Amino acid sequence: QSVLTQPPSVSGAPGQRVTLSCTGSSSNIGAHYDVHWYQQLPGTAPKLLIYVNNNRPSGVPDRFSGSKSGTSASLAISGLQAEDEADYYCQSFDSSLGVVFGGGTKLTVL
């Protein structure tokens, strides 16, 4: 059971916009700790996708955006492409547990 809750799977057609959620609590996201997102393509190491809630590292397309409100955060992907098919993980910090992750969301591009 992960500290942050993510839906196990999300799907969308090419060109569509999808939103992945990440729900925490008052001891992590709700305590104003930042949320970060990682993309893990099949068979590869995770890669930083969004940091500090809504910032993109160099090289990450602006189709990816992050937001945070209250005890939750979201990752939006617009103009969905086949290459976006991957597992996505949210990460934050918990005042009791340290660095925490969501269980991951598998994105399928139909």
Add this chain to the structure above:
Amino acid sequence: EVLLVESGGGLVQPGRSLRLSCTGSGFTFGDNHMSWFRQAPGKGLEWIGFIKSKTYGETTEYAASIKGRFTITRDDSKNIAYLQMNSLKIEDTAVYYCTKLGGSYADYWGQGTLVTVSS
């Protein structure tokens, strides 16, 4: 280009020890905090711990699940971070990733090294 290369993984019996190494290049290793994560087969990501830079006293923090068994150290003269794993359990079987910390997030990841704990 930032590169992190893990080594030292392999098959080990329950109760034994193993030390993983992470060699960094393409950045000033000694100025950066380093962290280890792992991913069990078919499962999600799990934080193991981190070690701050020498400027911050090489302070370490660990996840409760491995505290007391795993230790992170660093040798800045060699650009290497280590993960010493003792009293290994079957449930420690995972791919272990070394990362550079950009703040409270891992901005660069190694390719990972597989540790299999089995008799």
